[in-house]
Amino acid sequence: MAKKLTKFILPEKDMPTSWYNILPDLPEPLPPILHPQTHEPTILPPPLFPSTLNDQEFSKEHFIEIPDEVLDVYKMYRPTPLIRAYRLEKALGTPAQIFYKYEGVSPAGSHKLNTAIAQAYYNKKAGLKQVSYNQKLYRRIMMETWGAKVVASPSTDTNFGKQVLAEDPNCPGSLGMAISEACEDAFSRDDTSYSLGSVLNHVILHQSIIGLETKKQLEMADVEADIIIGCVGGGSNFGGLAVPFVKDKMKGKKIEIIAVEPTACPSMTKGPLAWDLGDVAGMAPIVMMYTLGHSFIPSPIHAGGLRYHGMSPLVSHLHKLKLIDARAVNQKATFESAIQFARTEGIIPAPEPSHAIKVTIDEALKCKESGQKKVIVLGLSGHGHFDLSAYEQFLSGKLEADAYDEAKVKQALAQLPKIDYVAPK
Amino acid sequence: MAKKLTKFILPEKDMPTSWYNILPDLPEPLPPILHPQTHEPTILPPPLFPSTLNDQEFSKEHFIEIPDEVLDVYKMYRPTPLIRAYRLEKALGTPAQIFYKYEGVSPAGSHKLNTAIAQAYYNKKAGLKQVSYNQKLYRRIMMETWGAKVVASPSTDTNFGKQVLAEDPNCPGSLGMAISEACEDAFSRDDTSYSLGSVLNHVILHQSIIGLETKKQLEMADVEADIIIGCVGGGSNFGGLAVPFVKDKMKGKKIEIIAVEPTACPSMTKGPLAWDLGDVAGMAPIVMMYTLGHSFIPSPIHAGGLRYHGMSPLVSHLHKLKLIDARAVNQKATFESAIQFARTEGIIPAPEPSHAIKVTIDEALKCKESGQKKVIVLGLSGHGHFDLSAYEQFLSGKLEADAYDEAKVKQALAQLPKIDYVAPK
Numbered sequence: 001m002a003k004k005l006t007k008f009i010l011p012e013k014d015m016p017t018s019w020y021n022i023l024p025d026l027p028e029p030l031p032p033i034l035h036p037q038t039h040e041p042t043i044l045p046p047p048l049f050p051s052t053l054n055d056q057e058f059s060k061e062h063f064i065e066i067p068d069e070v071l072d073v074y075k076m077y078r079p080t081p082l083i084r085a086y087r088l089e090k091a092l093g094t095p096a097q098i099f100y101k102y103e104g105v106s107p108a109g110s111h112k113l114n115t116a117i118a119q120a121y122y123n124k125k126a127g128l129k130q131v132s133y134n135q136k137l138y139r140r141i142m143m144e145t146w147g148a149k150v151v152a153s154p155s156t157d158t159n160f161g162k163q164v165l166a167e168d169p170n171c172p173g174s175l176g177m178a179i180s181e182a183c184e185d186a187f188s189r190d191d192t193s194y195s196l197g198s199v200l201n202h203v204i205l206h207q208s209i210i211g212l213e214t215k216k217q218l219e220m221a222d223v224e225a226d227i228i229i230g231c232v233g234g235g236s237n238f239g240g241l242a243v244p245f246v247k248d249k250m251k252g253k254k255i256e257i258i259a260v261e262p263t264a265c266p267s268m269t270k271g272p273l274a275w276d277l278g279d280v281a282g283m284a285p286i287v288m289m290y291t292l293g294h295s296f297i298p299s300p301i302h303a304g305g306l307r308y309h310g311m312s313p314l315v316s317h318l319h320k321l322k323l324i325d326a327r328a329v330n331q332k333a334t335f336e337s338a339i340q341f342a343r344t345e346g347i348i349p350a351p352e353p354s355h356a357i358k359v360t361i362d363e364a365l366k367c368k369e370s371g372q373k374k375v376i377v378l379g380l381s382g383h384g385h386f387d388l389s390a391y392e393q394f395l396s397g398k399l400e401a402d403a404y405d406e407a408k409v410k411q412a413l414a415q416l417p418k419i420d421y422v423a424p425k
Numbered sequence: 426m427a428k429k430l431t432k433f434i435l436p437e438k439d440m441p442t443s444w445y446n447i448l449p450d451l452p453e454p455l456p457p458i459l460h461p462q463t464h465e466p467t468i469l470p471p472p473l474f475p476s477t478l479n480d481q482e483f484s485k486e487h488f489i490e491i492p493d494e495v496l497d498v499y500k501m502y503r504p505t506p507l508i509r510a511y512r513l514e515k516a517l518g519t520p521a522q523i524f525y526k527y528e529g530v531s532p533a534g535s536h537k538l539n540t541a542i543a544q545a546y547y548n549k550k551a552g553l554k555q556v557s558y559n560q561k562l563y564r565r566i567m568m569e570t571w572g573a574k575v576v577a578s579p580s581t582d583t584n585f586g587k588q589v590l591a592e593d594p595n596c597p598g599s600l601g602m603a604i605s606e607a608c609e610d611a612f613s614r615d616d617t618s619y620s621l622g623s624v625l626n627h628v629i630l631h632q633s634i635i636g637l638e639t640k641k642q643l644e645m646a647d648v649e650a651d652i653i654i655g656c657v658g659g660g661s662n663f664g665g666l667a668v669p670f671v672k673d674k675m676k677g678k679k680i681e682i683i684a685v686e687p688t689a690c691p692s693m694t695k696g697p698l699a700w701d702l703g704d705v706a707g708m709a710p711i712v713m714m715y716t717l718g719h720s721f722i723p724s725p726i727h728a729g730g731l732r733y734h735g736m737s738p739l740v741s742h743l744h745k746l747k748l749i750d751a752r753a754v755n756q757k758a759t760f761e762s763a764i765q766f767a768r769t770e771g772i773i774p775a776p777e778p779s780h781a782i783k784v785t786i787d788e789a790l791k792c793k794e795s796g797q798k799k800v801i802v803l804g805l806s807g808h809g810h811f812d813l814s815a816y817e818q819f820l821s822g823k824l825e826a827d828a829y830d831e832a833k834v835k836q837a838l839a840q841l842p843k844i845d846y847v848a849p850k
Contacts, residue, residue, distance in 0.1 A: 141813040145773055146773075147768055388567060391570045
């Protein structure tokens with residue numbers, strides 16, 4: 001039997017039992033979040049969030065224990081595998097070693113469950129019965145199978161949604177709009193809290209289990225990472241994978257950490273670092289982040305999870321501190337890379353992590369030229385089983401390259417809020 | 426941290442390196458296959474099959490070594506996990522221990538890859554360039570993403586397909602028809618072989634890795650199986666899971682092994698054991714099996730993989746020898762069970778294994794009544810990511826119960842071939 005190990009499987013007993021909180025380790029503190037009306041530092045607005053999650057959002061603890069109940073549910077699919085991409089390496093003819101951390105093994109098919117489970121737990125403990133999720137539309141039936149009711153944004157269920165649809169009945173929506181609607185709905189009732197999939201610190205905290213596991217698995221593989229690559233929309237998948245490696249980098253370790261965003265929504269590669277609204281309607285707090293302007297509606301690319309006008313304040317801060325790099329890639333190129341990945345590694349990736357696959361292939365080909373045997377770790381945040389129509393479009397030659405709409409961004413950036421607040425040094 | 430283990434993960438190094446061949450262990454030999462014209466014992470017709478697969482089909486070896494190249498590809502997703510269904514047990518209030526062997530982690534989402542990889546390997550070794558697969562239609566885009574061309578059966582690409590469509594342009598097709606078309610196509614060219622997903626011995630041989638792994642994983646869990654449950658269409662998923670346990674049963678171990686089929690296509694629970702054609706057109710060999718008649722077209726239930734008029738000769742033989750039991754369940758009940766499974770265990774199962782889930786729940790509830798702490802092993806052959814429209818139909822109350830069409834079966838059974846051949850004792 002062939003001896004080489006393909007999958008690095010961490011035993012359940014070695015699964016991390018704490019999440020990693022990078023906040024107290026940062027060389028410069030993260031700016032506060034500001035109240036959308038007063039522009040003063042604020043907390044996560046109750047009743048939208050239970051106090052436990054607010055505490056985690058601003059925690060000074062280096063590690064936060066994962067509750068037993070959450071660990072039990074994690075064990076339905078975690079630890080997730082770290083897989084060596086032998087076939088892709090061979091196809092590329094690269095001396096690089098490519099590993100991918102595969103979050104698609106979760107029942108929902110992506111990393112989103114890592115924080116959804118934790119948030120559902122803390123909300124339930126706070127006495128709430130219902131939690132609403134902010135996920136892809138084509139996952140609707142799946143969520144209904146699990147017992148949820150799903151509403152597409154923009155919807156006629158909220159005043160904000162009605163207003164948006166009155167202006168443009170065909171509006172494709174955006175994460176910023178969906179957040180506004182979810183906030184409005186949660187503010188208007190007692191039994192409902194707001195659970196979000198990305199952007200905030202506590203979400204990245206919960207996702208840190210991805211990076212913590214990956215570090216242990218690289219030890220099993222007896223290698224150290226030279227390059228970490230993940231896709232960014234709100235920043236949670238990338239942040240969760242990256243923070244434990246950022247910690248090493250702050251301690252002096254040489255490691256390249258690359259966040260990949262779409263050409264159509266390039267907040268970090270084209271936007272300024274500025275105070276902006278987290279959502280379109282201005283109900284969520286104002287945060288310091290790389291942004292294209294809260295009123296910017298990205299073109300409807302298939303990587304819906306990357307269509308956010310801004311970027312997680314924490315990921316933005318890491319970028320500002322030059323602890324991570326950012327790159328933008330075109331949708332068409334990401335599908336080409338996705339097909340190459342599928343035909344070598346078997347797994348059909350979601351359009352979002354296909355952005356990271358594109359840069360992984362780029363880096364592996366650079367190694368081919370230079371002869372460097374770098375270890376590349378790719379965050380494969382989910383599978384593409386619900387994105388097959390996008391693949392069909394690409395395979396039949398109907399997928400167009402997406403473009404950066406500079407005029408629209410300029411217009412949106414003119415609408416940034418004027419903020420006088422200056423964070424103390 | 427909660428100590429109980431949820432997933433029993435076999436390390437790659439402990440993955441079985443041989444498939445188990447039950448043929449030489451049978452207390453009564455399996456009848457031969459007969460030539461469709463001469464009605465004499467025959468081999469798998471070349472050039473449809475390479476000689477290596479024909480050798481495996483009739484092998485007298487107890488174990489057949491898995492080639493290194495196949496093991497390497499298996500390691501992309503194997504060993505697959507054996508998972509304890511703690512949440513389902515709790516929801517049912519049963520003292521039974523329920524384990525499920527989950528084949529949905531394969532890139533294709535089901536157990537089918539186990540034999541597809543092996544067949545592709547032997548065909549490639551025999552110098553063939555192309556292998557055609559016989560799988561679900563809604564997997565079309567996935568297969569195209571991997572580089573295949575997919576044709577829906579009945580098609581206008583074959584004479585048989587044209588004939589079927591001339592008689593009924595809306596014919597829903599069946600596995601028996603698709604096999605006829607694939608045979609016709611493969612017979613008509615030199616560069617093409619026929620790869621099938623089920624029915625034949627060598628397919629069950631390749632699938633035996635499921636049961637071999639499961640046995641090792643039950644040892645890890647320190648339990649012995651009392652009941653094994655799998656769904657049957659052609660019989661490969663069930664057969665692969667069952668044969669190592671049938672071996673134990675032949676040696677005197679007390680174990681119940683249940684094959685579950687749909688009410689709409691109940692070959693083992695309603696059909697006679699008889700010589701019948703393996704395909705509708707009579708191109709494939711004639712085999713001794715439980716059958717509803719090769720001209721029977723099952724109603725278009727969602728579990729397309731179970732719509733075969735007959736049953737694997739090997740599984741039929743095991744049933745005749747009372748080494749396994751068979752039960753038929755209704756489509757509507759299977760979706761109810763599938764929803765309960767999804768809401769407790771997270772995974773949304775394919776309609777096919779949902780038949781096995783229904784019987785697993787029935788057996789667990791029997792344990793609840795009797796207080797028996799049985800160990801139940803469920804074969805969860807694939808996920809339902811490509812069957813979500815069926816879930817939507819069920820959730821919106823539009824799914825009708827399927828019925829057994831006795832008149833149609835009677836008509837089809839009248840068309841069984843008349844065979845004089847008597848197998849020697």
